[in-house]
Amino acid sequence: MATIHLSINGHTHTVDADPQTSLLTVLREYLDLTGSKYGCGEGQCGACTVLIDGKAQRSCITRVGSVTDKPITTVEGLAAGDHLHPVQQAFLDEDAMQCAYCTSGMIMSAVSLLKKNPSPNEREIVDFMDGNICRCGTYSRIVRAIQKAARTAQPAVAKGASR
Amino acid sequence: MSTKTNIATPLEPERYELGAAAPYRFDLDRRDFFKFLGAGMVVVSVLKPAMIAQESGGGRRRGESLPQEIGAWLHIGEKGKVTVFTGKVEVGQNIRTSLSQAVSEELHVPFQQIELVMGDTQLTPFDMGTFGSRTTPTMNLQLRKVSAAARDTLIGLAATQWNIKPEHLVAEHGKIIDSQNHRSVEYAALVKGQQLSQTLPAEDPLIPAADWKVAGQSAPKVDGRDFVTGRHRYPCDQTLPNMLYGKVLRQPSFNATLSSADTRAAERMGVTVVQDGNFVGVAATTTQAAESAIAAIRAEWKSQPQISNRELFDYLRKDATQGKDPSGDGDHFEAGAVDRALASADHQLKQTYTVSYIAHVPLEPRAALAKWDGDQLTVWTGTQRPFGVRGQLAEAFRIPEDHVRVLMPDTGSAYGGKHTGEAAIEAARLARAAKRPVKVVWTREEEFSWAYFRPAGVMDVASGVRKDGTITAWEFHNYNSGSAGIRTYYEIPNQRIIFHEVDSPLRQGSYRALAATANHFARESHMDELAHAVKMDPLEFRLKNLKNERLRAVFEAAGKQFGWGKTKGSGQGFGMGGGYEKLGNIATFAEVHVDLKSGEVKIVRVVSAFECGAVVNPDGLRNQIEGSNVMGLGGALFEAIEFENGKILNGRLSQYRVPRFSDLPALDTVLLDRKDIPSVGAGECPMIGLAPAIANAIFDASGVRLRALPLVPNGLKIT
Numbered sequence: 001m002a003t004i005h006l007s008i009n010g011h012t013h014t015v016d017a018d019p020q021t022s023l024l025t026v027l028r029e030y031l032d033l034t035g036s037k038y039g040c041g042e043g044q045c046g047a048c049t050v051l052i053d054g055k056a057q058r059s060c061i062t063r064v065g066s067v068t069d070k071p072i073t074t075v076e077g078l079a080a081g082d083h084l085h086p087v088q089q090a091f092l093d094e095d096a097m098q099c100a101y102c103t104s105g106m107i108m109s110a111v112s113l114l115k116k117n118p119s120p121n122e123r124e125i126v127d128f129m130d131g132n133i134c135r136c137g138t139y140s141r142i143v144r145a146i147q148k149a150a151r152t153a154q155p156a157v158a159k160g161a162s163r
Numbered sequence: 164m165s166t167k168t169n170i171a172t173p174l175e176p177e178r179y180e181l182g183a184a185a186p187y188r189f190d191l192d193r194r195d196f197f198k199f200l201g202a203g204m205v206v207v208s209v210l211k212p213a214m215i216a217q218e219s220g221g222g223r224r225r226g227e228s229l230p231q232e233i234g235a236w237l238h239i240g241e242k243g244k245v246t247v248f249t250g251k252v253e254v255g256q257n258i259r260t261s262l263s264q265a266v267s268e269e270l271h272v273p274f275q276q277i278e279l280v281m282g283d284t285q286l287t288p289f290d291m292g293t294f295g296s297r298t299t300p301t302m303n304l305q306l307r308k309v310s311a312a313a314r315d316t317l318i319g320l321a322a323t324q325w326n327i328k329p330e331h332l333v334a335e336h337g338k339i340i341d342s343q344n345h346r347s348v349e350y351a352a353l354v355k356g357q358q359l360s361q362t363l364p365a366e367d368p369l370i371p372a373a374d375w376k377v378a379g380q381s382a383p384k385v386d387g388r389d390f391v392t393g394r395h396r397y398p399c400d401q402t403l404p405n406m407l408y409g410k411v412l413r414q415p416s417f418n419a420t421l422s423s424a425d426t427r428a429a430e431r432m433g434v435t436v437v438q439d440g441n442f443v444g445v446a447a448t449t450t451q452a453a454e455s456a457i458a459a460i461r462a463e464w465k466s467q468p469q470i471s472n473r474e475l476f477d478y479l480r481k482d483a484t485q486g487k488d489p490s491g492d493g494d495h496f497e498a499g500a501v502d503r504a505l506a507s508a509d510h511q512l513k514q515t516y517t518v519s520y521i522a523h524v525p526l527e528p529r530a531a532l533a534k535w536d537g538d539q540l541t542v543w544t545g546t547q548r549p550f551g552v553r554g555q556l557a558e559a560f561r562i563p564e565d566h567v568r569v570l571m572p573d574t575g576s577a578y579g580g581k582h583t584g585e586a587a588i589e590a591a592r593l594a595r596a597a598k599r600p601v602k603v604v605w606t607r608e609e610e611f612s613w614a615y616f617r618p619a620g621v622m623d624v625a626s627g628v629r630k631d632g633t634i635t636a637w638e639f640h641n642y643n644s645g646s647a648g649i650r651t652y653y654e655i656p657n658q659r660i661i662f663h664e665v666d667s668p669l670r671q672g673s674y675r676a677l678a679a680t681a682n683h684f685a686r687e688s689h690m691d692e693l694a695h696a697v698k699m700d701p702l703e704f705r706l707k708n709l710k711n712e713r714l715r716a717v718f719e720a721a722g723k724q725f726g727w728g729k730t731k732g733s734g735q736g737f738g739m740g741g742g743y744e745k746l747g748n749i750a751t752f753a754e755v756h757v758d759l760k761s762g763e764v765k766i767v768r769v770v771s772a773f774e775c776g777a778v779v780n781p782d783g784l785r786n787q788i789e790g791s792n793v794m795g796l797g798g799a800l801f802e803a804i805e806f807e808n809g810k811i812l813n814g815r816l817s818q819y820r821v822p823r824f825s826d827l828p829a830l831d832t833v834l835l836d837r838k839d840i841p842s843v844g845a846g847e848c849p850m851i852g853l854a855p856a857i858a859n860a861i862f863d864a865s866g867v868r869l870r871a872l873p874l875v876p877n878g879l880k881i882t
Binding site: 018021025028029032033034035036037038039040041042044045047074075076078079084088089091092093095097098099100101102103104107125126127129130132133134135136137138139140141142143 | 254255256257381383384387388390391392393394395396397399400402408449450451524525526527528573574575576578604606607782783786787789790791792793794815816817821822823824825827830
């Protein structure tokens with residue numbers, strides 16, 4: 001066990017945990033940040049995706065000891081108060097979900113993609129998002145949502161991703 | 164034995180519902196409603212016995228007389244809030260939205276004022292479960308009825324208050340309006356201080372589909388904001404103060420029995436350890452501690468040799484206990500003289516088709532949180548059958564059902580795979596020992612091995628056709644996969660259709676569309692083969708043998724949208740499949756591209772024409788059809804469970820491929836909106852045409868006929 005300091009959504013959290021514990025477990029069990037989901041435990045489905053230093057990472061295969069003092073953003077930290085992040089709004093507008101269990105991971109991956117590439121074409125979206133599984137099969141809507149977010153609100157995307 | 168042809172097969176009962184407990188009688192004491200919800204108005208919908216029988220699986224329960232039962236109820240409170248109670252549950256099929264639409268439309272209240280309480284065994288009326296695409300045809304109608312009755316009662320109240328005839332008044336936006344006298348009154352004011360109640364039989368809706376305003380239009384997911392912000396709490400996200408995390412020691416193979424378990428090392432770790440028969444589990448303050456304790460247990464198991472997927476199809480045919488129940492349940496159907504017709508046909512064709520076991524892979528695995536207060540048990544869990552799971556818990560712990568409350572938070576998908584309460588029982592057993600709440604969340608590996616699968620199956624088809632393309636004989640045997648969609652909708656005078664039950668080597672159960680996927684794959688592939696045998700165009704051949712107007716309409720609509728008959732390039736192939744299931748009609752046309760050198764198959768475009776009566780929520784419906792096609796791609800192309808000696812060999816997402824973004828074809832959906840026909844569900848039927856459409860298109864592109872699902876787990880072998 002060790003005392004670990006984490007910077008999550010702009011706040012500092014201190015947890016007493018084995019540094020080998022996955023970041024996902026710490027988020028969900030220690031900090032009750034349950035927006036990030038468990039889907040496979042081996043980085044195959046993307047349901048647990050968070051931003052570390054602004055980049056999409058699979059928190060289920062990220063050891064918590066490796067991300068101390070790096071800025072971490074989870075889905076809970078995307079909206080500014082009542083004002084949704086443009087990617088969140090685009091997912092609502094395009095109804096890009098069914099059971100929505102994959103949605104937080106999809107949104108986090110999409111935010112990361114748009115930070116790297118503010119106007120991706122369809123091929124680039126598919127390539128980047130291919131590690132995220134939606135078992136309900138709403139892929140075409142998610143592609144549309146990402147395109148919409150890219151079109152409508154690029155400055156805000158950059159802001160959200162840099163937090 | 165029936166002699167009629169082309170009558171829809173009765174809905175196949177879902178396999179796991181058969182074990183469900185008998186309906187529990189709901190207390191109809193009006194005072195309880197108001198004590199719980201406060202003053203206002205309550206309208207209760209009572210199911211007719213016939214409706215209950217249909218909901219609980221049709222013929223299999225024949226002979227039993229069922230009590231009158233509540234289907235749903237609705238409360239309008241003193242502040243104008245409308246609360247609707249239904250035993251149905253939300254697993255991503257979006258019924259929280261479509262049912263809210265129905266209430267909003269009939270009651271004339273804005274969406275935001277409506278709250279649906281779903282799948283809580285203490286608060287909602289009994290419901291067999293959310294499956295079989297039954298919510299839209301049954302619950303939607305019941306909620307329309309109670310909402311319309313509530314509206315009429317409110318109009319009556321206002322009429323009395325104003326001393327005016329009710330026909331001069333209209334309901335609009337949560338108010339009763341008297342336009343002649345320029346006055347209005349809110350529902351909230353009308354029901355203030357009242358205890359009004361009404362009981363109604365569940366009947367047809369009052370507003371014809373052609374006049375729908377809210378229903379029939381697209382509506383966004385009602386609580387979508389909670390999902391995009393991570394605020395929604397799925398079953399696996401539930402917590403309670405003082406809660407522990409549970410883990411269960413799994414058998415090394417199916418049907419293994421525990422010889423001995425040394426749990427001393429685990430106990431020394433300060434965790435709760437339970438050994439009760441074959442069940443060994445622990446509860447600890449963190450998941451990690453629970454996993455470490457499980458790893459410290461030394462257990463000896465006795466295992467039996469079991470068959471592998473390589474010998475599966477031979478086994479299924481050999482084990483079949485033919486004609487187990489030839490008299491009913493749609494298991495054996497015979498018409499005309501099929502043997503004679505086969506012998507005298509111009510062309511005969513005999514082929515065998517197979518489907519593999521596949522896994523549902525709901526992205527949220529099984530999860531449950533359980534707590535005991537004395538001998539009262541409360542469990543939050545993800546299931547399509549909260550009342551069924553209540554029965555399982557009562558049975559497991561030998562307590563009355565009214566000591567058990569099961570709550571179902573909106574869940575991370577199911578697809579027919581969450582009819583059972585394994586995690587609920589495990590969490591409750593550990594919680595009882597620990598005397599603290601315990602949460603059990605299955606790993607992906609547990610979900611792959613210890614849930615249940617879509618049945619594998621073998622279909623043997625023999626047919627006879629005249630030179631002019633008229634089908635004269637049809638013999639169809641399905642071994643193990645099921646009887647849903649087994650009957651043919653083509654006009655064939657001589658038929659023999661039999662479903663053979665088999666003792667399945669793997670645990671199997673319901674899966675989106677049940678056996679309709681397997682049976683349509685065999686039938687629609689065979690139809691294509693027959694069309695080629697008589698050198699006819701496959702669409703023309705189908706239409707020649709098809710009278711059902713609704714099915715003809717979807718085939719023609721999809722064919723038109725697809726551009727059937729257009730010329731194709733090298734490696735390009737076109738194919739179709741379609742049919743009738745769960746009262747909906749689908750035709751699916753696929754365009755594939757086969758790399759004739761590498762054998763790589765790419766699904767380029769899928770056109771679906773679907774007709775399910777009057778459309779309630781067009782965008783929600785498109786979403787379900789697209790989702791069915793994407794999910795269907797997996798079972799059609801590459802999903803298959805591999806197993807050997809009671810072990811799953813590919814039970815991880817790195818080993819079991821499911822459809823991803825890069826598998827996505829262009830999806831083109833045509834909705835046939837039949838406002839004159841009652842609405843039916845759409846979560847299942849749209850899936851059934853896809854696999855045969857792809858198989859037929861691959862043949863068209865390459866000349867290779869594939870008769871096994873999945874079609875191309877390792878690409879196409881071109882010889």
